[in-house]
Amino acid sequence: MFTKQELKEFCDNARLNYLDHISIDCVIFGFHEGQLKVLVLKVKGEDAWYLPGGFVLKKEPLDTAANRILKDRTGLDKIFLQQFHVFGDPDRSRPHNEMYRDLIPPEENWFSHRFLTIGYYALVDFVHANPTPDSHSEMCAWRDLNDLPKLELDHGLILKTALDTLRLQLNYQPIGYNLMPKEFTMPELQKLYETILGQKLDRRNFQRRMLGFGILNRLDRPRKGGAHKAPYLYSFDLKNYQDALKEGLKGGW
Amino acid sequence: MFTKQELKEFCDNARLNYLDHISIDCVIFGFHEGQLKVLVLKVKGEDAWYLPGGFVLKKEPLDTAANRILKDRTGLDKIFLQQFHVFGDPDRSRPHNEMYRDLIPPEENWFSHRFLTIGYYALVDFVHANPTPDSHSEMCAWRDLNDLPKLELDHGLILKTALDTLRLQLNYQPIGYNLMPKEFTMPELQKLYETILGQKLDRRNFQRRMLGFGILNRLDRPRKGGAHKAPYLYSFDLKNYQDALKEGLKGGW
DNA sequence: TCAAAAGTGTTTTGGTTACACCCATGC
């Protein structure tokens, strides 16, 4: 993965610029052709897959670091991105801790210690994202949630936790703005919800409920071209959407 | 706060045993006499108040560290304790970073760097907790949520975030087991909910709802001694309570 | 005997679920 020389340079550079022992890993969700996708990276020359991740600059806020990582991997900016959990099992990074054991002494090796990683998840526009590998990856690609490669370290757990969080989120926050194109039809939006939840929803009730939130604008044009009756196009009412993000959509008690 | 000698020893010891740049802060909630309480510490000889906190041993899981801190400050163990957010603003620990600037050189000073802190919150039994100060505090005490001293650093924000999380939690998880005594009356439990939520609830609807969860056992004895009609005593049905913790109490969609 | 607290049941209502019919389009 690294030659000795490359590793030395990387470690020296990292020690200088980044917070020790801390990483950020991002679960980046996209939606395309009725499927929920996750962005994953493949290491050069190995059959090893990871979530996009990175480190935190010494004077950088955590959210800024996560945004930087997201932007580096997708070209996208200013989108829904949220911290959801810290993963800190003492053994979680053991494979990495030992990876370069024989190449350079541990006190010079940036990877020789236990790492904590802060999990972020993001919802992004599949079409406008431009998956870009990082320096030690040969590939950055969307993978279907049902067709994921085995992920290294605890990245499988991180992904699962992100998905659970997203499903919970559905109950009290609007989602979709960053996952859907500017204009979309109600059945398309429904498909997104069904995919995230992994279950079918009633067409009519879904529509009523969504419209009830008041976060959608109906455009008075149908989607042309498809077979069958042309569905209306909608867009999000950004102002109300933002309000709903803050206020929550419903709220027990 | 520290003499030079004490500080040196502390730093050497800390560097040896703990993860750098990481702390844990705990928002420990208790409930007593109809008031929600939070455990806070007062620094020796200063009017400076903090949340209970500590560091993570090099090979210690995060949850274990949080439990250890909780046990050190309260004597309590195995209670509800949950990570809820990481606070990582680059300036959040600045006052501490600079505190000993002139006492020992920064490379020896454990506090000279930016710290990330992982926020945990706990719900504990007020009566059985035994507040115990740590080595640089002169006092560890319950303070009423409405009568809090100003907290140092971002501990005010940490507390507020914990409280928001707790209020959200009420909607989909049972709480109370760790906050209430073994036996309690329905009005007492209701008072807990009202206090956390900061609003009055209807007596009858509250009772119906609580009983509907199936997590309470009515003991066929009333609470004696008080004026007026004697209320029934209840206890939690621990098995069902645990199930409800896992399953959730209700759940949109 | 009366005020204050606690137990219980009923009505109302609003939201969710379930379901049926009509409309538009391409083949």
Add this chain to the structure above:
DNA sequence: GCATGGGTGTAACCAAAACACTTTTGA
């Protein structure tokens, strides 16, 4: 013209909200 997908309305149902009366107890 018919199969398919999309739009809309309504009845049934359930859970939450609102609300009133009775019981117990100490002062």
